[in-house]
Amino acid sequence: MSLGLDRLFRRKRSDQELDEEIRAHLAMATRDRIELGEDPQAAALAARRDFGNRTLIQEITREMWGWSALATLWQDVRYALRGMRRNPGFTAVAVLSLALGIGANTAIFSLINALMLRTLPVHDPGRLVELLFKAPAQDHFNAFDWRNYQHYRENNHVFSGLIAASDTPFAIRGDGLEPEIVHGGFVSVNYFSTLGVNPVLGRLIGSEDGSPGSPANVAVVSWSYWQTRFNSDRAIVGRQISDGNRPLTIVGVAPRGFVGLEPANPQDIWLPLTAHQPGNATTAQYWLKLAARLKPGVSIEQARAEMNVLWQWTLDEQFKANDDRSVRDWKMEVQPAAAGLSHLRDQFGKPTLVLMAVVALLLLIACANIASLLLARGAARRREMAVRVSLGAGRLRLLRQELTESVLLSASGGLFGILLANWGTGMLVRIMGSGRERIELQARPDLVVLLFTAGIALLTGILFGLAPAWQTLRSAPMFFLRESPGAGEARARRLFGKNLVVAQVALSVVLLSAAGLFVRHLSQLEHLDLGFQRDHVLLVDLNAAGSGYDGERLSRAYRELLGRLEAIPGVRSATTCGYFPMAGVGAMRPATVEGYQAKPGERRFLSENWVAPHYFATFGIPLLLGRDFSFQDQGRQRVAIVNEMLVHYFFGDGNPIGRHILFDGDSQPFEIVGVVGDAKSGDMREPALRFVYFNSFQLGRNFSKFALRTSVDPEAVAGDVRRLVRGQLKTVAVEHVKTLADQVDGAIVPERLSAMLSGLFSALGAVLAALGLYGLLAYTVARRSNEIGIRVALGATRTDITRMVLREALGMSSAGLVIGALLAYWGKRFVGSLIPGLPVQSVVPIVFGAAVMVALALLAAYAPARRAARVSPMEALRYE
Amino acid sequence: MPTAMRKREGYKSGIELLQGTLDMLILQTLRRGPQHGYGIGQAIRSGSGEVLQAETGSLYPALHRLEKQGWIKSEWRSSEHRQRAKYYQLTQAGKKQLISEHSRWKQLSAAIVRLMNPGEEGGDA
Numbered sequence A: 001m002s003l004g005l006d007r008l009f010r011r012k013r014s015d016q017e018l019d020e021e022i023r024a025h026l027a028m029a030t031r032d033r034i035e036l037g038e039d040p041q042a043a044a045l046a047a048r049r050d051f052g053n054r055t056l057i058q059e060i061t062r063e064m065w066g067w068s069a070l071a072t073l074w075q076d077v078r079y080a081l082r083g084m085r086r087n088p089g090f091t092a093v094a095v096l097s098l099a100l101g102i103g104a105n106t107a108i109f110s111l112i113n114a115l116m117l118r119t120l121p122v123h124d125p126g127r128l129v130e131l132l133f134k135a136p137a138q139d140h141f142n143a144f145d146w147r148n149y150q151h152y153r154e155n156n157h158v159f160s161g162l163i164a165a166s167d168t169p170f171a172i173r174g175d176g177l178e179p180e181i182v183h184g185g186f187v188s189v190n191y192f193s194t195l196g197v198n199p200v201l202g203r204l205i206g207s208e209d210g211s212p213g214s215p216a217n218v219a220v221v222s223w224s225y226w227q228t229r230f231n232s233d234r235a236i237v238g239r240q241i242s243d244g245n246r247p248l249t250i251v252g253v254a255p256r257g258f259v260g261l262e263p264a265n266p267q268d269i270w271l272p273l274t275a276h277q278p279g280n281a282t283t284a285q286y287w288l289k290l291a292a293r294l295k296p297g298v299s300i301e302q303a304r305a306e307m308n309v310l311w312q313w314t315l316d317e318q319f320k321a322n323d324d325r326s327v328r329d330w331k332m333e334v335q336p337a338a339a340g341l342s343h344l345r346d347q348f349g350k351p352t353l354v355l356m357a358v359v360a361l362l363l364l365i366a367c368a369n370i371a372s373l374l375l376a377r378g379a380a381r382r383r384e385m386a387v388r389v390s391l392g393a394g395r396l397r398l399l400r401q402e403l404t405e406s407v408l409l410s411a412s413g414g415l416f417g418i419l420l421a422n423w424g425t426g427m428l429v430r431i432m433g434s435g436r437e438r439i440e441l442q443a444r445p446d447l448v449v450l451l452f453t454a455g456i457a458l459l460t461g462i463l464f465g466l467a468p469a470w471q472t473l474r475s476a477p478m479f480f481l482r483e484s485p486g487a488g489e490a491r492a493r494r495l496f497g498k499n500l501v502v503a504q505v506a507l508s509v510v511l512l513s514a515a516g517l518f519v520r521h522l523s524q525l526e527h528l529d530l531g532f533q534r535d536h537v538l539l540v541d542l543n544a545a546g547s548g549y550d551g552e553r554l555s556r557a558y559r560e561l562l563g564r565l566e567a568i569p570g571v572r573s574a575t576t577c578g579y580f581p582m583a584g585v586g587a588m589r590p591a592t593v594e595g596y597q598a599k600p601g602e603r604r605f606l607s608e609n610w611v612a613p614h615y616f617a618t619f620g621i622p623l624l625l626g627r628d629f630s631f632q633d634q635g636r637q638r639v640a641i642v643n644e645m646l647v648h649y650f651f652g653d654g655n656p657i658g659r660h661i662l663f664d665g666d667s668q669p670f671e672i673v674g675v676v677g678d679a680k681s682g683d684m685r686e687p688a689l690r691f692v693y694f695n696s697f698q699l700g701r702n703f704s705k706f707a708l709r710t711s712v713d714p715e716a717v718a719g720d721v722r723r724l725v726r727g728q729l730k731t732v733a734v735e736h737v738k739t740l741a742d743q744v745d746g747a748i749v750p751e752r753l754s755a756m757l758s759g760l761f762s763a764l765g766a767v768l769a770a771l772g773l774y775g776l777l778a779y780t781v782a783r784r785s786n787e788i789g790i791r792v793a794l795g796a797t798r799t800d801i802t803r804m805v806l807r808e809a810l811g812m813s814s815a816g817l818v819i820g821a822l823l824a825y826w827g828k829r830f831v832g833s834l835i836p837g838l839p840v841q842s843v844v845p846i847v848f849g850a851a852v853m854v855a856l857a858l859l860a861a862y863a864p865a866r867r868a869a870r871v872s873p874m875e876a877l878r879y880e
Numbered sequence B: 001m002p003t004a005m006r007k008r009e010g011y012k013s014g015i016e017l018l019q020g021t022l023d024m025l026i027l028q029t030l031r032r033g034p035q036h037g038y039g040i041g042q043a044i045r046s047g048s049g050e051v052l053q054a055e056t057g058s059l060y061p062a063l064h065r066l067e068k069q070g071w072i073k074s075e076w077r078s079s080e081h082r083q084r085a086k087y088y089q090l091t092q093a094g095k096k097q098l099i100s101e102h103s104r105w106k107q108l109s110a111a112i113v114r115l116m117n118p119g120e121e122g123g124d125a
Helices: A002-035 A040-051 A054-063 A068-086 A088-117 A146-155 A191-195 A223-230 A300-322 A325-329 A343-390 A395-432 A447-481 A487-526 A551-567 A615-619 A644-651 A714-728 A740-783 A785-793 A798-834 A844-870 A873-879 B002-009 B019-030 B037-047 B056-069 B092-116 B118-124
Strands: A128-134 A159-165 A168-174 A177-187 A218-221 A240-243 A246-253 A269-272 A289-294 A331-336 A537-543 A571-577 A587-593 A605-611 A623-626 A639-643 A660-663 A670-676 A691-695 A705-710 A733-739 B072-078 B084-090
Touching (some): A002 A054, A002 B037, A002 B056, A002 B084, A040 A054, A054 B056, A068 A395, A088 A343, A088 A395, A088 A447, A088 A740, A146 A159, A146 A300, A168 A269, A218 A223, A289 A300, A300 A331, A343 A395, A343 A487, A343 A740, A343 A798, A395 A447, A487 A740, A487 A798, A487 A844, A551 A571, A551 A705, A551 A714, A571 A605, A615 A705, A644 A691, A670 A691, A714 A733, A740 A844, A785 A798, A785 A873, A798 A844, B019 B037, B019 B056, B019 B072, B019 B084, B019 B092, B037 B084, B056 B072, B056 B084, B084 B092
Parallel strands (some): A177 A269, A218 A246, A605 A691, A639 A670
Antiparallel strands (some): A159 A177, A159 A289, A168 A177, A168 A240, A218 A269, A537 A733, A571 A705, A623 A670, A639 A691, A660 A670, B072 B084
């Protein structure tokens, strides 16, 4: 635009120059004539006469400049702006609905862009892949142990580099630093060189950090960490910090924008894997995420074939260790990782794509809506158009003028849309991050997003502008010939408008039933029987690391704390456990159950959790048989409590109390003393696992995850809990406090996102469709007022007239309903294939969508119907 | 509409020039040095013995077209009578253009002469 304006200014100057050039011509011609003896006045006159038609000559000369295309565009824009100013109401409605439509599309696209499209800021990201393993009917995981990593790295021929990285929080302290948890990871020494990342300052972790005997206590920090914590101090290289008790030397700063392999889970500090001390109780065995760069010329298929061979080794080792034939069904996957590791994409990718379809439909409804508004307004402009066409204006030129206006409208909508999207995306990312995982997605609009928005703004402008403009132009000369609009022409126009309304209703039904589907799905999950009572439970994470308490002393302190917690008014019971329900799958070990003969190769894994007495009462898991753990179990025969699932599998209807379970590698068996109901441990969509609970106090294991069942709002006792912990265990930190209900909610964030957004967007779509219907009916009633007047004069009652208008509304909506229901039925199966577990069998969502639309249609028809019923015959005839 | 009006204007005495020919004559005139629009018109008229008439309605569009094509360039300066005027000047590209147009014109006029005098043609051959 600035270029155009610039040229327009130049054009103005050129105009002045041309004027001056002609004046000089005239002056010189006059002087010549005077020199030949003519009277000055006559000379000037003759010179002008000789020159000819000055305006015309100027005009033809200007054409030679070749800017007329731009000048006419400017003319069109000014004309369109005038038109928009003249109809502020129309403009506001159009721009607002476009802003909503385009904004919603931009927001969802920003998410898709950040999740799937934006590549990692590394060298040639298209050649990066990640390794995953997948058990049948489960998600795939990028989680490997050190031994497998080494085996793959040393024996593959397809990768120019295979890298490993962990996801580890570090408790960083240092001079001038606030002590804080910094997200980072241990990385293999070839990590940065394989990714092709170069330091901004100092050096990155490299092969020198892997040699045996190297101190390895070095750290590389991210650009943003350097900026925010060290104020971009260039003397950062060589600075000493510490992670817990481990001293660290900062050796370099990673380039701007590099935050590891998962942009949504940004890392700020990296340590060499060699610095990791194994045997740390908190580290799981499978803690490394593997990624690799394909060798030049090697395809991903070749890499898959090679890795499947190497994977056999892993399976053999696993089988040797556990004699578990089910591992044979596990598969290795090699997936592209140009946009980073797939973890978040797996979770949110498909819901986001479905939402993209939802907002595209919303935008289509907005388009149809504005098209019908333009159509109605086009009726008012037909006379003007007709005059211009008959005066010889090119139709293409007029079409372009109309399109300029619609594109201008959509461009304004796009501008406001970007603002809305900016706000909306922030909100979306916050909702996504409300789950149990850390999600810090950088979804701010970048160039790709802006291009996308500009693209859809242009496209929508043409889409909703073209049809009405064409209609107007086609009918224009006819209008001019016949002063009174012909019946046929008016019918064609109304038919077109009706089609637009039918389309809007149909699309709205699709949207509403999609929303119905997602809301129903969410509510099914929310009311799923989890096997425990999610309300009135407070979860408290303590951290005793570096507190000075450990072993027996910590055990005594925790037992005492449990007693005091139970004494808080409003608290019914308190307990600790190894991990909370729904906080992810815990530990698993193969075991032998007394009285059960395992078939060769049968899956013998049992899931484990370590809990304190009152665990089952606190979480509301019913105790079906036997007894709960007690503190008196300490020093006696090792006891276990099992769940129903385990009992059914191993004992059928038999009584498990008193039977024993021996875990592979253990010397002492556990005696079963109780049976509890099945409770979900990991994914709530999966059936419960065979579970064994141990008494953590009996085994002398201290877990810092506390849970309290309250009779009051659990948040209300959080303050008391913090005070109590601080008072009794001064050096133990309270890390997290949240309710169990929030924790459960955190597990269904993608579903909640889908339900919320599809609900919101379908409501918007339905309102737009209702407005469209209202607009068309109001227009029809106005056009037909003389017909209605005649009907009334001929004896039609008000009820007849009202019924006539309502019938028209219902006719249009039913056509839309039928089409919409068919589309929804087809779309449902499509969505069902994308997102497992959706209740797609049910027709309730479609019926719901249709019912809402009928109600809205009748509501929209009410006002026009009343107006029609009030038409007085005299007035109507006078109008004619 | 504009075409019709242009025709009405072109009633004056003298032979109206075809566009291509006018371009060539302008370039030829400017070979003698920079000149303003009025001067070019006068030069064509007097140089042709008052036979050829460069109408302003063709002259100025032609000048602006030639300038846009880069065959001539312009600058503002004062005339001998201290009248500020826009002087046009031949460029290198313009000189080349003049040569090619001149040779084309020679071919054209020879062809026309041959066509208009069929008798002489036989004699020539």
